[in-house]
Structure formats: C-alpha cells, structure tokens
Amino acid sequence: MRRRFSYVTAEEAKEKIANALSFHVVASETIPIDDAFNRVLAENIVSPFNIPPHDISHFDGYALKAVETTDASVQNPVYFTVVDRLYPGQTPTREIRSGEVCYVTTGSFLPTGVDSIIAVEATKTVNNDQIEVRSKVSLHEHLIPKGSDVEKDQILFKKGHKLRAQDLTMCAALRIGNITVFKKPVAAFICVGDELTDDLDAVAEGTVVNSLRYAVSALIRGSGGEPIYLGIASDDVAAIKEKIDEGVSQADLVLLTGGSSKGTKDVTSEAIDAVGKPGVIVHGLKRKPGRVSGFAVVHGKPVVLLPGLCHSLVVGFYTFVLPLIQVLSGLSDAEKRWVLRAKITQQLSFRRFIPFEQVTFVHVTKTQRGYRADPFVGDSSSFSVLARANAFIINPPQKTTVKTGEEVEAHLLPGFFTLNDLF
C-alpha cells in the first residue's frame, strides 16, 4: 500500500524529527594539534599553567618592592644592594629581601620578594653592587603580572568550539599537544533510479548520468561531514533496502536521492520502512522546490530522503542534512544558519495555490550599500540556474510578490558559495 504524502512545514518537520531521534554526537578521537585545524573540540581546553608563568619585567631595570621607595626623593635618596641578575628564560632562585634589588632585562622572570621595576635610567649606580633611587616607584610599574595573558585553570575553548589557526598556537603554548575532537559525521548516500548511470561515457538509450552525486558529496564535505557514496540502486524495494542496510551499518546518517516522489516507481519510503522502525516520519515538505523531501529513522540512525532534481535536492539538503551534520559534529552553535539580508534586483511573483514556501535561487554580491541578490527563475532541473546562484531565498506562502529593491533573507549553504562573493 502506498503511503500518502503529508506535507509539513520545516518547523513541524524539525519537531517530529526531534521527537523521533535522540540526537547524539558522533564518537570522539584524540589527535595531534597539527591535524586539528577546523575540527570541533570534544572537551574543554583548560589552561594547565599561567602565561606568563612568572611576573615579567617589561623594561631593563631593577626589580624591587615599591613600598621601600615611598620616601625616596632627591633630598632623601634610598640605597639598594644588587644581589642578583636575571635574563629572559632564566628561572629565579634567590628571594629578594628588604634593601635588595635584582637587575633584570626586558622579558626576565621576576624573583619572589619584588613587585615593581625601576628603569635603569632612573637610578644611579653608586658602586658595583649598590644603586641610588631618588623617586617613588609605583606598585607594579614596568611589570607584566604572571597569568595576565592566560590564567591557570581558565577555560580557553569550550567543547563544541571549531578550532581556528590561532587556537592551535594557544594549545601549543600551553604545551597541549594532543586534543580530543569529535569525529567527522560519516554520511553514506545512495542514488535511486533505474535510469541512472555512473558511467559518463554511457550512451544507452534512456540512461541519465548520475550527476547529482558530485554535488551531494561536495555538500557533505562543505557541511563538515565525510561522504561515502554507496552507488546507484534501481527502483526496487529489495535493492534499495540492501544499500540502506549497508549505509546504516557504516555511517552516522544515510541519504537517498531520487525515488521519493509520488510516481508509481517511488519505492524508497517502502524500502526504508522495510529496514526498521520507526521508518519514515516526515514525507512531504511545504517548501518548493524540495517538497518531496523526507526524513526517516531506522535503528536509531537518521535517513534523509532527497528529491532527484537538482534544485529540490539542494533545498532538501539545506533543510534536513546540513542541520543534522552540524548537530552530529558536536558544534556548540549547530543551530546557526547563515543568512544575510540582500536587496532583490528583479520583481518576483508567486502563485498562491498552496500554502508552500517558495524557494528562489539568487546570486548574492556585495555592493557599496549592502548586498544585492539577482534572482534566477528556471525549471527545478536547470543546472545553469544552480551554477549561476550562490544562495537562495525562501518566500513565505502568504506573500505573492517581492518587489524590486525589497530586502530579502538570502540563505547560504556551505559548499555552494565562495567568500569572494560576499566580502
């Protein structure tokens, strides 16, 4: 018996998914920091020590206790004995007592017993080991306190943080050479359709090159996942089921492209239900293109049904797969979508026949005054529209016109744009 479509909004779909799937992140692994660029932390990074580890001199001068200079003046010079000399990198061993100072250069670690520096030029050497001070020194003058850059036990980067270049240097400075990050979510995908071929030289009548697999693979990578292509399945329940079984056993999520509309051959949802419970929980999205997208859970793993036309596929991916990969990645801000406001350069009109959101692909570029969005209207299978676009707008169902110059929200999909377009 064929399942009837039941269209839901993206919001409703999200709620159904949250109810059916106990989201979890993928396993973590410990790796050297040199491999950790762009990875997501699976632990908090806590500073094991202070940076700087000691108070440090910011000047060439003498380290002393400021209070001992309180009464110093030209009329009443105060004398100190130089009992030690410290250079950068040397660990202080001798404590400085009352009436004593320690010679230091810029960057020297300070010994205990001192709290301020007087610059060499503000003193007068009386003899080899005695100096004269004729003015009051302020507390902490010319001194960089220990821990003023990084404090011991401070949380520097939280679990869920994506590591940037400078973060890795911070870890190394703290002598943290290995860190625990989340594994990249593995997304297996299957392309369904009797007509499909992966042989670009195939000439047999009725064959269609499975060109979408390349976009799917790149979109998974762009979203932070690791793609595994499981190949083409014919429009046959058993064949599709076999590949889903394979995907569920190997990957963190499984995607199916094609075979998800209402045609007589659309057996993908039947195949999913045959794999396990609860099976298909969302099938039909109030968003066009992309309306035949769906979401299933089998053996606790998410399975996404993506349409077989390229525009629809991109919208389905954005709606269901991107958030999923980001949640599984352990990103603390996995909910964040990339949206920018842009002025549309051409009027858009939508029919109001159904309560669906309508997606229009646009090319967003930066101008002197914000962003502009050039819309492209074309069939859902138009490759050239996608090639010209770098974003899309989602028009709400009740709105039938977007006027020229009107501001719209352009949605960005990782893998689908380059930053040179936007900055």
Next chain:
Amino acid sequence: MRRRFSYVTAEEAKEKIANALSFHVVASETIPIDDAFNRVLAENIVSPFNIPPHDISHFDGYALKAVETTDASVQNPVYFTVVDRLYPGQTPTREIRSGEVCYVTTGSFLPTGVDSIIAVEATKTVNNDQIEVRSKVSLHEHLIPKGSDVEKDQILFKKGHKLRAQDLTMCAALRIGNITVFKKPVAAFICVGDELTDDLDAVAEGTVVNSLRYAVSALIRGSGGEPIYLGIASDDVAAIKEKIDEGVSQADLVLLTGGSSKGTKDVTSEAIDAVGKPGVIVHGLKRKPGRVSGFAVVHGKPVVLLPGLCHSLVVGFYTFVLPLIQVLSGLSDAEKRWVLRAKITQQLSFRRFIPFEQVTFVHVTKTQRGYRADPFVGDSSSFSVLARANAFIINPPQKTTVKTGEEVEAHLLPGFFTLNDLF
C-alpha cells in the same frame, strides 16, 4: 655588515615585489571531478553539447507543427494522425510530417518536424490513431527548447574559478569526468630561534615552545596552500641557509618565522642573501605589529620573512603570504581581500610618533544592525588576544583616535575566523 631596515608601506612593498618577482601560478594537474571540490580551474569548462540535447516536451500531449493548427476552431476542427509515441530517454527516430503528430509525455525528446505541444486534454481522440484539434496552438507551446539550460560551446566556468558543489554536478551532467586544476601552492616554512623547541615536554631553562608553527600551518591551509614544516633553525646563517635551500627546492614559496628584527642575533636576511639573488627586497613594513616583516626572492621563488611574535606574524602573513598563495593558486580574483564594515565598541587611541599603520585585533559579530567590532588591546605576544579575536582593523598613520561607534574596516584572514561569527 648588517642591513639597515627601510620601512615601506604595504602598497610600496607590493610594487617592489611585483617588480622583483615574475608571478606565475603553480603547475596544473588533471583530476577526477569527485576530488575537485574547492579546487581552482586551470582551464575553461566549455559545454560539449546542449542541455537539453533535444527539444523536450513539458507536458503529456501531442507534438506537432503549430502552423498546422492556425485555422483550427470548434467550427473547423483539424485532424492529425498519431504516427509515433515517445517516452523520456528515448531517442526520436521518425520525422513527423504534415498532418502527423507524435504522442509525448513530460520529458520526452521531440522528433524533428515539430515545434509545439498540445496537451492531451485539449484534444479529442477520434479513433486509435487520430486526434481532433479545435484550437490554435502557439509556437513553442509546452516545449523546452534544446540548449535552453546549457548551450553547446558556452563557457560555463572560467580558468581561475573555484569549484563549488553545484559546479561539479554541472560538469558531470556534461559528461566531463576529469578536469584540469591548479596544484595547491606548497609553502615550506622554517622557524628561526636558538630558544625554540618542538618538544612540548621540554623543560630546559630558556627554551620556548615553537607554538607559532601550528598557526602558520593552519593559516597556509586556510589560504588554500599546502604547508611543509621544515623544522627549527638556530640563529646561525649556515643553518638557516641550508633550510632555505631545502625549501626553495621543494616548495613554491618559503616562509621564515622569527629572526627578522634588528637584534644582534637576527641573521635571517643574511642567510637569504647567501642563498641567491636578488635576495631581500623588502625589509620593514610601515604597519605595527608586523613591522619587521620582509620579502625576498631567490632563484625566482618568493621567500617571506615573518616576525616571531604571534600578532606580528598574523599581520605579516596577511600582508605578504595570503596574497601570494592566492596568486600562485591561479584564482582569478586573487586580489580580493575580505573586508567588512563594523562599528567599534570602544574608543581606540594611537600614538602619532611614527608614520605607521596600527593594527588592532577585534572580535566581529553580527548584530541586528550590521556588525560590531570589540577591540582587544594587548602585547604583541598575547595569545589570549588572538584567541578572542577573529579579525583586525588597520588604522591609518594620521588618525590617532577611533571613537566608540565609529565604523571601521575589519579584515578577515582565512583560518582565523568561523562563518558562524559573521552570519
């Protein structure tokens, strides 16, 4: 004899570099499209055929020549003979002649001799192979012309274009399975300093962990290059020269960190000049931090001198290395820098003692009304300032104050920010 610094502006440096270095891109390689995501095209991609390859029906109906229905009306029905039936994927073989039509479904390729479709419901079947038409059909009605998506011989993606997800699908649809892309520029880097160690467990007095190497490596990756770390060189002309020789022979560009200031131990520029001509062509940048950056050319290859303090290093990288990697990458828009306008949240004051640009690290975040930039003031060696920042502003020499709320240009460095901060 020690070379004197000669400070130049970033613009002047650019000109000197352009004069000394004949910029070239790195070699190209032919790879399968599945590996081509984010790579830069080294050839134009030209469409080898039309998409669609034939005129296509956009409806279930009959393909005919519109002119033959010119006089059709209820009073004057016109009759046609159905001589063929075509379904999607089938290649038409029979030409349709006057008085004939061909049954087609949505997506069918059209045979020669027709130019329009009449929908099934607008016709009446008279007998098995004859239909009655009672209204005029417009030219090209319900027809998708061949080449309307992609036209044969059209340039789709130009040399220098960075490949996105949808571009790969376009290539596959055109049955282009392998494409020629530029190799990623290989950047070898050497860290100079007697005090440095790569052993994070080293405890010897005076040793400093070479933490910068991790930032350098990630910044190279973020910029589109491939890093090779050649290790630490001591402050010794021969030792540095040996590593530069190694770098020049293996890589497209060589970076040196540290050993580039005016201290007695700064022998990096001497080592470079010992490697080959013309040697150091820029040493000293009117930008702080970063002022001890430099640029050299030896054996026709660029060698960049980067300062050894982390803030200075980031600025030097942005000024000299990022543009270099992007040019070598073959990117058509290699000149493009990523800059956004943000409102500073705290007043900045600069001393006017020298005609230098002053760099301040900031954290940029999106707000309801544009971007805000929170500035961080700290020593050039502060790791925590860098960890909190995701961009920087470059203040011109003559400007001594940036008022709270003033709009500034924030510069983004790949590898140094995440998009979640910005959208």
